[in-house]
Amino acid sequence: MASNQITRTANFSLQRGCHECSLSKLCIPIAVESDQIEQLEEIIKQGRMLSRGDYIFEQHSPFKSCFALRSGAIKTFTLSEEGEEQVTGFYLPGEIIGLDSVSMDNYSCSAVALERTSVCEIPLDRFEDLSTRIPSLQHHFFGLLSSEIQQSRQLSMLLSKNTAEERIASLLLSLSNRFKRRRLSETHFKLPMPRSDIGNYLGLAVETVSRVLTRFQNQGLIKVQGRDIEILDLAGLQVLLKHDTGCIEAHAKAGTS
Amino acid sequence: MASNQITRTANFSLQRGCHECSLSKLCIPIAVESDQIEQLEEIIKQGRMLSRGDYIFEQHSPFKSCFALRSGAIKTFTLSEEGEEQVTGFYLPGEIIGLDSVSMDNYSCSAVALERTSVCEIPLDRFEDLSTRIPSLQHHFFGLLSSEIQQSRQLSMLLSKNTAEERIASLLLSLSNRFKRRRLSETHFKLPMPRSDIGNYLGLAVETVSRVLTRFQNQGLIKVQGRDIEILDLAGLQVLLKHDTGCIEAHAKAGTS
DNA sequence: CGTACAGTTGAGGAGATTCAATCATCGTGG
DNA sequence: CCACGATGATTGAATCTCCTCAACTGTACG
Numbered sequence: 001m002a003s004n005q006i007t008r009t010a011n012f013s014l015q016r017g018c019h020e021c022s023l024s025k026l027c028i029p030i031a032v033e034s035d036q037i038e039q040l041e042e043i044i045k046q047g048r049m050l051s052r053g054d055y056i057f058e059q060h061s062p063f064k065s066c067f068a069l070r071s072g073a074i075k076t077f078t079l080s081e082e083g084e085e086q087v088t089g090f091y092l093p094g095e096i097i098g099l100d101s102v103s104m105d106n107y108s109c110s111a112v113a114l115e116r117t118s119v120c121e122i123p124l125d126r127f128e129d130l131s132t133r134i135p136s137l138q139h140h141f142f143g144l145l146s147s148e149i150q151q152s153r154q155l156s157m158l159l160s161k162n163t164a165e166e167r168i169a170s171l172l173l174s175l176s177n178r179f180k181r182r183r184l185s186e187t188h189f190k191l192p193m194p195r196s197d198i199g200n201y202l203g204l205a206v207e208t209v210s211r212v213l214t215r216f217q218n219q220g221l222i223k224v225q226g227r228d229i230e231i232l233d234l235a236g237l238q239v240l241l242k243h244d245t246g247c248i249e250a251h252a253k254a255g256t257s
Numbered sequence: 258m259a260s261n262q263i264t265r266t267a268n269f270s271l272q273r274g275c276h277e278c279s280l281s282k283l284c285i286p287i288a289v290e291s292d293q294i295e296q297l298e299e300i301i302k303q304g305r306m307l308s309r310g311d312y313i314f315e316q317h318s319p320f321k322s323c324f325a326l327r328s329g330a331i332k333t334f335t336l337s338e339e340g341e342e343q344v345t346g347f348y349l350p351g352e353i354i355g356l357d358s359v360s361m362d363n364y365s366c367s368a369v370a371l372e373r374t375s376v377c378e379i380p381l382d383r384f385e386d387l388s389t390r391i392p393s394l395q396h397h398f399f400g401l402l403s404s405e406i407q408q409s410r411q412l413s414m415l416l417s418k419n420t421a422e423e424r425i426a427s428l429l430l431s432l433s434n435r436f437k438r439r440r441l442s443e444t445h446f447k448l449p450m451p452r453s454d455i456g457n458y459l460g461l462a463v464e465t466v467s468r469v470l471t472r473f474q475n476q477g478l479i480k481v482q483g484r485d486i487e488i489l490d491l492a493g494l495q496v497l498l499k500h501d502t503g504c505i506e507a508h509a510k511a512g513t514s
Numbered sequence: 515c516g517t518a519c520a521g522t523t524g525a526g527g528a529g530a531t532t533c534a535a536t537c538a539t540c541g542t543g544g
Numbered sequence: 545c546c547a548c549g550a551t552g553a554t555t556g557a558a559t560c561t562c563c564t565c566a567a568c569t570g571t572a573c574g
Contacts (some may be wrong), residue, residue, distance in 0.1 A: 080501070086414050100407045103400035108407050129398060132389050139385060143360035147401035150365050152356045153407035157343050159336070160415040160460025164530070194552060203417025205531055210554055222379070226539075226553080242338070328562055421562070452521065467522055483521080483571080 018084065018120075026094030030124070033139030040137075043130060045121040056111040056119055057098065063107050063122045065096035072117025073192035077200075078108045087201040090114075090193060096122075100112040111145050114192045134136050153165075159203050162241075167202040168212045169240040172222070176231060178204050187234065191227040264307045266450075268386040274298040275309050275377075283351030283438065284325050285379070288397030300387060301325075302378040311375055313368040314355065320364050323355035327430075329374025330449035333366045336374045347371075347450060353379075356405050416460050417497075424459040424468045426497040428478070433488060444491065448484040 018029045019037050047070060050056065056067055059078055074091040088109050091097050101107045102124060131138040158170055180186035191198075199209045214257055216222045221237055223230040231237065260451065273400040275286045277295050291298055302326060313324055316335055331348040345366050348354050358364045359381060415427055437443035448455075456466045473479045478494055480487040488494065 039267060053448055086418065088410050088414070102403035103396055104403065104565080108410075128392070128399065132392050132395060135385070135389050137393060138389060139360055142398070142402065145399065145406065146357055146359035147403045148362065149409055150361075152406055152413060153357060153365075156409060156413045156416055157345070160458075161343065161414055195554095196552080199418075206553080207532085208530060211530095213553075220505065242267075242281065242311050449517080451519095463521080464564085465562060468562095471522075 017046060018044065023068075023070065023072070023182075025095045028096070028137075028140070030135050031133055033136075034143075036134055036137075039130060039134070043126040045123075047118050047120060050113040050119065052113055052115050054113045054117075055114065056078045059108065059110040063098070063101045063104050063124070065123045066096055066102065066127075067111070067119040067121055068096050069093050070118045070120055072110050073114040074117060074119075075114055075193060075197055075201075076111045078109045084199060087197050089177075090197075090201065092175075092192075093180075093182060096144060099145055100160045101254060102145065111209045114197075164202075164204050164208050165211050165215070166240055166244075167204065168198070168209060169237045171198065171202060172229065172231065173234075173237055173241070175229075176234070187231040189229055191229055226253075258294055274303060275301065277451075278327070279349040280325075280327065280439075281306050283355070285394075285397070288394050289391055293391055293394075296391070298385040302379060302380075303373045305376060307370040307374045307376065309370055309372050309374075311370045311374075312363045313370065315369040317363045320355070320381070321362050322380045323353055323359065323384075324368070324376040324378055325353050325359060327375045327377055330371040331368050331376075332371055332450060332454055332458075335366045335419045340343050340427065342457060346430075347454075349432075349460065350354065350439060352435075355399060356402055359402065369440075371454075387479060419467050421459075421461050421465050421474070423472075423497055424461065425455070425466065426494045428455065428459060429431045429486065430491075430498070432486075433491070444488040446486055448486055451484075 002089075015106070017037075018024055018027070018041050019030070021027065024030065028160075029037055029040060050072070056074060057063075057065075069091050071093050074097060075087055076089045076091070076097060077085050077087045079085055088100075089097075091111075097111050097119075098107065100106070100109065131141055158167055162170070174187045176190065179189050195209045196206050198204075199206045202209070203214075213222070213224050216237075217224050219236075221230055221231070221233045274294075275281055275284070276291070278284065278286070281287065283302075286294055286297060295459050299470050307329070313331060314320075314322075317497070326348050331354060332344055333346045333348070333354060334342050334344045334514050336342055345357075346354075348368075353363065354368050354376075357366065384398075388398055414461070415424055419427070430447070431447065433443045436446050452466045455461075456463045461469075470479070470481050473494075474481050476493075478490045480489055
């Protein structure tokens with residue numbers, strides 16, 4: 001059971017709170033004045049640690065909270081009746097998961113850690129309450145939800161119109177951008193997910209993902225070594241997507257407005 | 258210019274307000290007490306009429322309002338740099354458009370009437386303001402945005418995993434459900450959009466849409482006569498989608514929670 | 515009544531999938 | 545510490561679905 005896995009890893013604070021968090025300029029705190037940040041900290045449960053494979057929440061279980069990702073990486077997915085998995089998103093630090101289940105009774109997907117990960121819990125009833133008192137917070141949250149819609153739309157567009165190469169280029173560039181935003185290298189990073197998850201997410205067979213990556217390598221666009229990716233020709237990848245405006249951001253998840 | 262088309266059709270009230278609107282149980286009013294409904298009416302501009310081809314708003318123009326669809330039908334779409342159209346959604350009475358642009362500076366897509374249509378305008382700054390005073394309204398709007406995310410996710414899943422037949426079956430069933438919700442026939446209706454828009458939306462060539470529809474007809478699932486659709490075997494269509502839970506609702510847009 | 519436009523139908527081709535086999539990598543236990 | 549199994553990743557060959565191109569038919573509207 002997932003719930004066991006969650007409780008197995010103790011709840012302890014990595015840091016004292018949002019005001020000291022290195023991600024505060026990417027995450028929710030960006031929406032509130034510094035003198036209101038303690039009200040935010042009051043409702044947010046800090047830094048739960050998770051190991052790879054641990055569930056943050058499970059599809060169909062009662063919805064209570066969204067989660068802000070502090071470190072690590074998370075994938076969300078749904079299971080069909082036949083138990084087939086469908087990956088719906090990858091999330092990196094500073095991004096928020098569970099937005100698609102807000103004000104639903106149950107989570108519409110499961111979330112699982114792809115590596116050692118820590119998250120902050122945002123109980124939504126208390127957050128809604130706080131939002132009515134801090135209009136800028138409400139405004140920000142509307143924006144988060146809205147941009148999540150837009151990003152999901154762009155994913156749909158990517159899936160409906162673009163080839164395998166374009167889809168994978170798009171994902172690589174999205175990851176690159178998101179690493180860059182955190183002041184990490186935009187050209188050299190490690191994929192947090194296996195090929196199978198990439199394929200599942202992008203509507204491609206694992207084999208196709210593999211083939212495209214080696215093709216990119218042969219073209220001198222990237223250098224692949226397992227999950228280690230080095231982008232040699234950023235512009236070259238971008239050219240592949242020139243068709244669809246903004247699809248570079250298609251997988252970038254909530255976090256900035 | 259689209260703005261000309263908008264002003265060309267005069268702004269006049271079809272009905273006095275939300276409290277008399279036949280869609281009040283599908284639309285925003287469902288979220289507020291009857292004694293608060295006048296506060297809602299105060300900020301909502303009623304019943305602007307539009308002809309086929311008229312724009313409700315245009316991509317990249319400044320975002321101000323969302324719109325509730327009162328009658329008719331609307332499609333939303335984006336244009337790529339090369340001017341290629343990408344249909345992002347179809348909307349029917351009781352549903353709300355513009356949610357993907359909330360708290361953005363500009364609309365992220367254009368919205369155009371597919372037939373004679375009337376809409377109610379919801380200026381978002383005033384709506385946000387009202388939301389802080391009516392928590393149930395804020396809660397409802399969070400829910401609207403959230404379910405829009407979910408529906409967009411389900412569309413992504415549909416596009417990434419399903420065949421042409423499954424996609425089209427899904428759209429037909431979605432329309433059927435949405436007509437049913439408005440107490441119209443769920444088995445006999447008129448498609449508000451041309452085949453090209455269906456194909457564009459579902460990531461299929463027009464020819465494929467046509468072929469699948471005739472195939473469905475030959476299989477006795479439906480009866481097609483141009484845009485006139487009669488579903489002869491509702492269960493049969495549903496069987497085609499048994500794989501993906503919920504994708505029947507994938508195209509159903511915001512309106513109920 | 516003819517000109518657009520929307521929709522249908524057919525033939526051929528391309529991209530991605532599936533099936534199958536091989537290779538690499540990582541964590542674990544002997 | 546190395547061998548081993550398991551999982552992840554790669555590569556090849558055959559197949560299939562859907563797209564493209566093309567021609568044709570039907571329909572709406574001036």
